[in-house]
Amino acid sequence: MKVVFLLHNAYGVGGTIRTTLNLAAALADRHHVTVVSLQRHRETPRFTLDPRVTLVPLVDLRPESADAADPLLAEPARAFPSAEGRHRQYSRLHDARAAACLRDCDADVIIGTRPGLNVYLARYGPRGALRIAQEHLRHDAHSKRLRGQLAPHYRKLDALVTTTEADAAVYRERMALPGVRVLAVPNMVPAPDVQPSDGTAKVVAAAGRLVPGKRFDLLVQAFATVAEQHPDWRLRIYGGGTQKEPLQDLIDELGLGGNVELAGVRSPIEAEFARASIAASASDAESFGMTLVEAMRCGVPVVSTDCPLGPAEIITDGHDGRLVPRGDAPALAKALIELIEDPGARRAMGAAALESARRYDPAPIAARHERLFAELRTARRKRAVRQAPKRAVRRARKLAGRVLRRLRPAR
Template sequence: MKVLFLLNDGFGIGGTITTTFNLGSALAERGHQVEVLSTARRRDVPHMPLHPAVRLMALVEARTDHPDYLADDPLRGRPARFYPKADYRSSDYDRMVEERYARYLAASDADVVIATRPGLIAYAGRFAPDRMIKIGQEHLTRLQQRKAMREELPRHLRKLDAFVTITARDAEDYRAHVRLTDTELTFIPNSVPAPVVPPSHGRDKIVVAAGRLVQGKRYDLLIRAFAAVTAERPDWQLRVYGQGKLRNELRALVAELGLHDNVLMMGPYTPIETEWAKGAIAAVPSDQEPFGMTLVEAMRCGVPVVSTDAPYGPAEILQDGMDGLLTPIGDEAALAAALLRVINDDAQREAMAAAALKNAQRYDPALIAEQYEQLFDRLAARKAGRRRWWPRRERPAPPQPVLGPAPTSAVPTVDALVTADDELLLADSAELNWWRDDDKVPVGGDLTEGTWQLRTPDGAAVRAGRLDTRALIPGTAKRVQLPYRLSDGCLGLRVWDRPVYAEIATVLIDADGLRIAGRLVGAEPAEPVLELRSTETRELPGSVTDTGFAVRIDALPAGTWQLWLRYAPGEPAVRLGRFLDDVARKDIAYVFPPITTGGVTMQPHYDANNEFSIRVTRR
């Protein structure tokens, strides 16, 4: 069969995009023709990986400076007639978009059309020919839709052949509130493919959370709960991956609670499976979780999950006490207690990890695609007995220009692995070379310290694939080669190669200043002295500790001060920072509170080279 998915934005990052691409790729693997129609195109290449046999098309160009942007279309900006105003994305739809949908669907030769949001369900019901099998999907829950949308949606659902929810509880809710006679109402969960990286070994003391930084995900609850965790287990770390409108608010909360050594704000990351595999525990603190893609993603990487019992997905995914723990919604103390329970019981954590890996297999895309195929067959058989059904026939291409198909990757995509022996392995890297940012030609031989980018022989950038860098987490390598994803999605490399490292472990901040404790790698400390360098150089005595060194810094004059450690008499000073782990950009991940003392404000921070500095301004 030919299957057409209708998607608001196929070029971004999000749960609906992920599950659509997963299902589309699985159907393509099983021999179906698959096309994804994105309402808008916001970039040339999609963020999310997509099977090369799946065609990603777009109706309109969203970038106003792009040649395909139709600023002069007379229908642009005129209100859509049939797109529900109560749909959360209704502002993306005007008469121009609507007219294109009507023409595209009328001319499509698809056997099946699957609409992924209420407004697109309305379009499928109105514009898709009766010869198509029309399916709608609910990627939220009925109660998450606006009241006006809940009232309007049933009349659109009655024009479909089937309506699919992603949890059994949501299907029950729809049955209780919506009368559908000719529309089959069923539930089929989302799918998550098996990761291509090895599962987590569970030895690294890391809790991982990932998702949009928005109110309903409740990362504020998780961060506050983790403050209680670190009070008992300061050796554990929380990493939060994602982007969203609460980014700055959550970073401020980390600083306010003094969690700068324990909570890392990692930013967006895709594909995420390598980061799940670094975790010993996954955390999902949401108030609402219609399905729970992050739960299944973590479980497929062999990571047990501590989640709130949010409606509706977590309780259908987790077996409480077996592959994870469920806690009451909004209960900070219960979330902290559940995390500590798993943290403090190594045997239980290991058993939960094994159960998570096994139980998550039921969400494999091949199994979910098979359920959809069974639905297609049921609907086709039922449709064949109705007068309005007729077999597919060839249709001409849509008369309006359509954008696509988008390349799944305009440049080569390379996976990277750092081995336990600190060796960097690149997949499919034949004829590729490392280039320095400021060089015009590739450089051969061993790479010196600095920032590099992988490129083709003609200088074109290479996209970053899966970057498995968990071997760097213990921080024992003296020569670090850390592959990382640049802001444009391409593959970069950070190399640190120093005879001696002054590696910061903790930064303790109080009202008068800060105390830095760390370890020395490559030498032994003896009578350490801290050099603070700005327009002048100041020296402060340090001390030798059981684990390395410590220094105390009180008020400083205005300026930006670099920190250097002269670790022994007669030895050269070395720069303080964090280098020997898997986090490429400490300036993004670590959030320090300002210190106001002695008439100045001191702002500690890591720079782009992961070196530690203090910016001082007068109050």
């Protein structure tokens, strides 16, 4: 079977890129897999690409490329939805390349990985292929305007796959998609090539984009309480983004320079989690929570806000981590302090986290996708059988109409 993924930029860094390349590699055990990157900005991808997976970039944004001089690159995209967050990064050249690529595609299955690419898939994808939209963001993270633009196109697809059961339920309730299978399949997170944490390092680790929604400011505020009671513990925050300077200002204002460090981007991140004893997340919302699973795969318990939608499906409170109310710095600090002060519980939760994270092994997640492909093929065949008599009647009526017109005497 030929499987194609549509990815915004396979040469960048991000959770969607990482999980797509992981899934592509897992499916490559049994299928011919291609990743179509709508654009590229560098010579080679930052993440390791399985050699069995073919990478096809469509638009080369490097200054020296021929595409950089193409006048279509300067014209705004028309097919890519205008309310999509990446719209300004798309052009008529992207529209044209995506259309040509999909119309010539002989894949059995094509999977889009963000809303705008799912629209490309609905508009240009060959009808003979299974067309599957993945949603790596929450339904409620999309504006009302974007949801209105997506719905007519999503109705043309075979399936919509979210990363959590909670988000799938929201789509079923709020976006009418008759005939489209809506289901959840979590991201896969392979076992890292590092030794699990032994739970003795006096380090709390956190990772993610330094943006407002991740609420690293809340985590820093909570850690001020932790540092008062346990000044020998450290918080290391990994990632880059627009909130770096405000976060550093907050760290300085709270006098936490010796306790909290903005440690920059690390890829892969697992080695840093393995050097910690606790991981933390203070997000207001998570469509899934890749870093939570990555920490758990390193034998590290996670203290996370119980935000929509992913953490509660990943963490069992009190067993392999802790869930605390969203936006509650004192509750976050209390949970961290309890684990700091109870090494036995910390190590037990770390062992439980390591075990429960096996749910996200590549093999079972890839198998769920393969079952979906088979089920969608079967559903198509059944629809074709049910619709065959109606199509035969329509063809007969058209044929009879042509015959009658020929027999009708000329006036």
